[in-house]
Amino acid sequence: MLEFVLREHFRLAAHAALLFAVGLFVSWPVIRCRLRGVALVPLAVFRVVLKLIGPAPSIARTAAVVFCFNGAVMFLCMASGFHPLPPKLLGIWTGLNIGVITGLARQEPLMAAGGSGPGRWAPPRWLTALCSLAVLTLELPCFWLALAMGMSMGHAVQAGTQSYLEALTPRAGAYGAVILPALLLSAVAEAVAVRGSSAPSA
DSSP: OHHHHHTTTHHHHHHHHHHHHHHHHHHHHHHHTTOHHHHHHHHHHHHHHHHHHOSSOOHHHHHHHHHHHHHHHHHHHHHTTTSSHHHHHHHHHHHHHHHHHHHHHHHSOOSOOOOOOTTSOOOOHHHHHHHHHHHHHHHHHHHHHHHHHHHHHHHHHHHTSSOHHHHHHHHHHHIIIIIHHHHHHHHHHHHHHHHHHHSOOO
């Protein structure tokens, strides 16, 4: 499974990473010009996730919401590969959305910090930084690999070598065996990083 995901899809994952970078680049003029219409969908989704997490969540709840959200979204991105084009477009769109949310978060408050508060564990700075790094090194490659599997599936379906279900079945198995465990680790790390970044400075 690991060889199938990493070796056979490495080049397509690099392609997905470039498409994601294109989306991030496009987000800059959107933020600069304050094109709120473009940001409506990502902001709406972001606020739904925040509502599910709650104002002062436990680390377990934050991790569970992040894991379920990322796991479902990335699987759907992979499963969109009835043609190579939809995963490619989703790569650009996701980069755009993340860039917009990140940029707007610097300009205005988008979320209330669910800080550590009295009696709540606050991760030390080194652990917060380590977990933030772990999220970057796990979550984004998982997304790019999911897109890569969607693109390769689209090529197989369009070439007529496999039906959609024949192409999806091994990729769904690989997704569950490789991508989901990495996303679980990433979600726990993200929950710790969020707790640490929202804790009041000493």
